[in-house]
Amino acid sequence: MSRRQQKRERMRKIIIKAAQEAFSTQPYDNVNMDEIADKALLSRATLYNYFDNKETLYFEIGLENYKEMQRIFPQVLEIEPTGLDKVMKLSTLVFQGIMRNSINFDIVRHFMEANNQAEHPIEETYDQYTQEELDDLPITSDTALLRYFNELMKYMKIWWDIIETGQNDGTIRSDLPPKHLAQIIQIYITGVLDQMVLVRRALEYLELPQETVMKIMLENLRKTLEP
Amino acid sequence: MSRRQQKRERMRKIIIKAAQEAFSTQPYDNVNMDEIADKALLSRATLYNYFDNKETLYFEIGLENYKEMQRIFPQVLEIEPTGLDKVMKLSTLVFQGIMRNSINFDIVRHFMEANNQAEHPIEETYDQYTQEELDDLPITSDTALLRYFNELMKYMKIWWDIIETGQNDGTIRSDLPPKHLAQIIQIYITGVLDQMVLVRRALEYLELPQETVMKIMLENLRKTLEP
Structure with missing residues (x-):
């Protein structure tokens, strides 16, 4: 895995962890991408770059x-x-x-x-x-x-x-x-x-x-x- | 049961039958009261008089x-x-x-x-x-x-x-x-x-x-x- 790939993979895991927290505490329909970006300390644009x-x-x-x-x-x-x-x-x-x-x-x-x-x-x-x-x-x-x-x-x-x-x-x-x-x-x-x-x-x-x-x-x- | 009560009860059953049809064929969120009134051949106002x-x-x-x-x-x-x-x-x-x-x-x-x-x-x-x-x-x-x-x-x-x-x-x-x-x-x-x-x-x-x-x-x- 290249350094770039490693970085991407690490970021992916951070986002998934933040999302898991969001989805664990409220119903699917109530969760939105902005909130997940906030939790992961990322911009909305960066988040959409991954998912x-x-x-x-x-x-x-x-x-x-x-x-x-x-x-x-x-x-x-x-x-x-x-x-x-x-x-x-x-x-x-x-x-x-x-x-x-x-x-x-x-x-x-x-x-x-x-x-x-x-x-x-x-x-x-x-x-x-x-x-x-x-x-x-x-x-x-x-x-x-x-x-x-x-x-x-x-x-x-x-x-x-x-x-x-x-x-x-x-x-x-x-x-x-x-x-x-x-x-x-x-x-x-x-x-x-x-x-x-x-x-x-x-x-x-x-x-x-x-x-x-x-x-x-x-x-x-x-x-x-x-x- | 008075005649009025009997009529109301008959009407209630007609509405329930129409509603059952509507809810059996589509998800709850997609059904609306207008459609049920139509199926039961009633006005919207009459339907709301019952439910x-x-x-x-x-x-x-x-x-x-x-x-x-x-x-x-x-x-x-x-x-x-x-x-x-x-x-x-x-x-x-x-x-x-x-x-x-x-x-x-x-x-x-x-x-x-x-x-x-x-x-x-x-x-x-x-x-x-x-x-x-x-x-x-x-x-x-x-x-x-x-x-x-x-x-x-x-x-x-x-x-x-x-x-x-x-x-x-x-x-x-x-x-x-x-x-x-x-x-x-x-x-x-x-x-x-x-x-x-x-x-x-x-x-x-x-x-x-x-x-x-x-x-x-x-x-x-x-x-x-x-x-």
């Missing part, structure tokens, strides 16, 4: 988080003895991570809604590129969805691999392919977490702690995955 | 659907032998009903978000009224949330009762009170359904039919509820 618009920057936060998970998770999972243990460990980390900071699933929801409204599903576009091309896409509003989806797929690959490990060592059911099981786990975890945040006042009213719900939902997931 | 604003009318649709479920469900459930069978039957009906028309859970999400932003949670306000007072509230923008919550609670009571039946006949786990189990079931079903709609393009891409996901999720729920 075309708010949505591009938003997806870049999500993408960065997937990259972070790709760095951390494989090491954490290595010490778990069976495939099922690995899947349960990863599920617990995701549950806990998102309960602390729900921005990642706000971004994934935003992505899914954008994709549902898109003329061509991102999945089709994705299939037309090589991995090298995908990894080299510039950051623009046109490529934001595809760049994000590329990291999402790499993250999903971690799930596919550990589910396959579990099917091979006999700890996970084999009646569905790893990609299907992985998708079902995502639907389950994301759906439950989303609702837990949404009905938080009902949980308070019923004196039902989030920890109890989380514990039952994880037990539940284990039972679903067992052969 | 203060769009949100009030929106909640009234949800409320009407809960009333409908209160009418239908007890009869359907009577023939199921055990408490667990009753809960599974009800869960299946909700899964299937919402897969056909997702408006009910759009409304419940709208309600939860409004309640999360409200200064006083609706649960606290609700506790200050008698059942008779709640059932007699006029339809206004001030009472819309409370009127909706009242029917939601009556609907939840169906769940509490059949869960209790299952705990008494030994088919449902007894380590959690019926109200907590009912809330966990709601989180589960609503969360999973919401995600299934959201990631429909991913399911198509993976060739994973919604029916397969639904089947596994229902098996899963049964395992969670068993003692």
